[in-house]
Amino acid sequence: MANLQRNHAVCRGLTTKRRFCNQFFPIMEDNLRNQLDEHFEGVAQLRNFYIKLDIEISKISNKYNFHCKNGCGACCMGNAINKEATVFELLPLAIELEISGKSNKYLEILENEDCPKNVCVCVVFVDNQKGLGHCGEYKYRPLVCRLFGDSMYHEKNNVVDFIGCHWLKELYENSLNKKQLHDLLPKMSETVFEGRCFSDNSYDTVIDINSALKTALELVKMKHDLIDGKLEF
Ligand code: SF4
Numbered sequence: 001m002a003n004l005q006r007n008h009a010v011c012r013g014l015t016t017k018r019r020f021c022n023q024f025f026p027i028m029e030d031n032l033r034n035q036l037d038e039h040f041e042g043v044a045q046l047r048n049f050y051i052k053l054d055i056e057i058s059k060i061s062n063k064y065n066f067h068c069k070n071g072c073g074a075c076c077m078g079n080a081i082n083k084e085a086t087v088f089e090l091l092p093l094a095i096e097l098e099i100s101g102k103s104n105k106y107l108e109i110l111e112n113e114d115c116p117k118n119v120c121v122c123v124v125f126v127d128n129q130k131g132l133g134h135c136g137e138y139k140y141r142p143l144v145c146r147l148f149g150d151s152m153y154h155e156k157n158n159v160v161d162f163i164g165c166h167w168l169k170e171l172y173e174n175s176l177n178k179k180q181l182h183d184l185l186p187k188m189s190e191t192v193f194e195g196r197c198f199s200d201n202s203y204d205t206v207i208d209i210n211s212a213l214k215t216a217l218e219l220v221k222m223k224h225d226l227i228d229g230k231l232e233f
């Protein structure tokens with residue numbers, strides 16, 4: 001707790017007024033705790049939702065043998081600014097990184113001012129060069145990453161289409177028609193909405209994936225400091 005107090009923005013500016021800070025810090029701490037708790041409401045449900053979605057999608061892809069090209073990570077390459085998520089969606093990953101001791105490494109990269117604004121790919125992407133690579137934190141990837149390549153979207157006039165790369169689109173469409181695909185696969189917008197609804201933080205807007213992960217990591221660190229002990233969710 002002393003660490004949190006020392007690092008708190010208000011207390012940092014009050015080092016010469018230590019008594020004032022000692023008196024008011026417990027009040028600030030309570031407010032902070034309440035605000036933080038709001039961010040973490042629904043995370044356990046979201047984590048279960050991720051597991052359920054993985055099971056559903058893998059049943060379909062195993063049944064029809066629809067799998068990514070071996071070692072391909074093409075959809076993860078390119079500027080992370082084009083991949084969007086909410087902070088809430090990244091909390092399960094941020095918690096996992098904090099528990100496994102990897103969060104400082106990622107925070108250091110994300111705090112570089114060039115990242116994510118200019119050229120950064122998603123910070124957890126493992127680039128194996130020559131168009132190959134993979135997600136370094138696949139289990140807790142956010143919704144858009146789970147659904148790209150295995151979902152459908154509604155266009156205007158109720159036209160539906162597959163969401164994914166050419167490789168998977170061809171695999172799917174060579175085996176099933178659009179109506180079958182529509183009945184079988186999750187719908188992108190409904191599923192994303194369902195996942196995000198576990199949180200009632202209406203201010204949790206959609207931002208680029210690296211910025212969302214950075215904020216999620218900071219929130220988890222703050223929570224970890226506040227509980228002064230083992231991080232459990
Ligand atoms: S979805 Fe397509 S582009 Fe992305 S990794 Fe799979 S095969 Fe490659």
Ligand code: SF4
Pocket residue numbers: 075076083122123124125126134135136137138141142145209
């Ligand atoms: S979280 Fe994983 S799947 Fe999503 S963009 Fe990053 S590396 Fe790719």
